[in-house]
Amino acid sequence: MAQFFEYTAAELAAVPENPPALTLIELRALQLALDGDTFAPESFYAVGLASAVQKLDNALDELRARVEQERRARS
Numbered sequence: 001m002a003q004f005f006e007y008t009a010a011e012l013a014a015v016p017e018n019p020p021a022l023t024l025i026e027l028r029a030l031q032l033a034l035d036g037d038t039f040a041p042e043s044f045y046a047v048g049l050a051s052a053v054q055k056l057d058n059a060l061d062e063l064r065a066r067v068e069q070e071r072r073a074r075s
Helices: 024-034 044-074
Strands: none
Touching: 024 044
8 A cells, every 4th residue: 555655636635435423522532632632541532532543544544445446447
């Protein structure tokens, strides 16, 4: 799979066909974490953050696979 610096601008602009649905706590945990907050292990924020990250990782994997498949189809 390509490294991010190897993608074209158009490929980097690709969006998932089915973006992950994030819950309120997942979104809030992401927002707080991006602001630099940290959470106690097993707190509802930590659990929400872990869940959100897993959903985003899965979406990223699916999108990268689709981009790679489209690259192979063009070659």
